[in-house]
Amino acid sequence: MTDWYQALVAEALTRDRRAVRTLVKELEPVVHARVARVLLRRGAGRAHDIKEEVKDLVQHVFAHLFAKDGHVLRQWDPVRGLSLQNFVGLIAEREVTTLLRSRRQSAWQVEEPTVPEGFEQNAMNADGPEEISASRELLVDLLAAVRATFSEEAIEIFQWLIIEERTVDEVCALTGKSAGAVYAWRIRLERRVAELAKEILSDRKPRDRAARQMFLKVLATEEGQ
Structure with a gap:
């Protein structure tokens, strides 16, 4: 499966439309979940409906992945131990966290301290x-x-x-x-x-x-x- 993803990423980076659509379809669930996780962890879920914000940020993450000739996406190396989904999920969390941090006046509530699971x-x-x-x-x-x-x-x-x-x-x-x-x-x-x-x-x-x-x-x- 890893070889298939590597080939798919390589094709998508050539801007092949079919490959791009397939890659986005494969990665959208994990990007959506990681974006929502960051927003909810920061208290957004307690403030208002975040569906639209999640949708916008998912699009932002994909734009980030393909920006500058796919610079970020090209950094994925399965030899380092991360699957494509986990790699992209982590990138999504990092990008959304950075974006929210950069906002001078944020509407999100500060995350409340929570006891660790277990x-x-x-x-x-x-x-x-x-x-x-x-x-x-x-x-x-x-x-x-x-x-x-x-x-x-x-x-x-x-x-x-x-x-x-x-x-x-x-x-x-x-x-x-x-x-x-x-x-x-x-x-x-x-x-x-x-x-x-x-x-x-x-x-x-x-x-x-x-x-x-x-x-x-x-x-x-x-x-x-």
């Missing part, structure tokens, strides 16, 4: 529901602190690396950074998150000891993955 599963060994609830509150406080103190770029990389657990290759595709730069970002982010966690924990009462221990255990699990 939190309850990681907390299964807690003593009881009160400890799990307290740990959840602590984790929400940490995510709120991250969003209050990190730059927008740092928040996005934190979201991709720590919360969504994306691979370094995926984050490289999203940011355009080298693998070394992404690893350096991860080290800096984890160090700062640990500092914020200590600050939050220092304000907690002694009776929250069990919750603090659970929180640190879950945090260590998230950072170690």
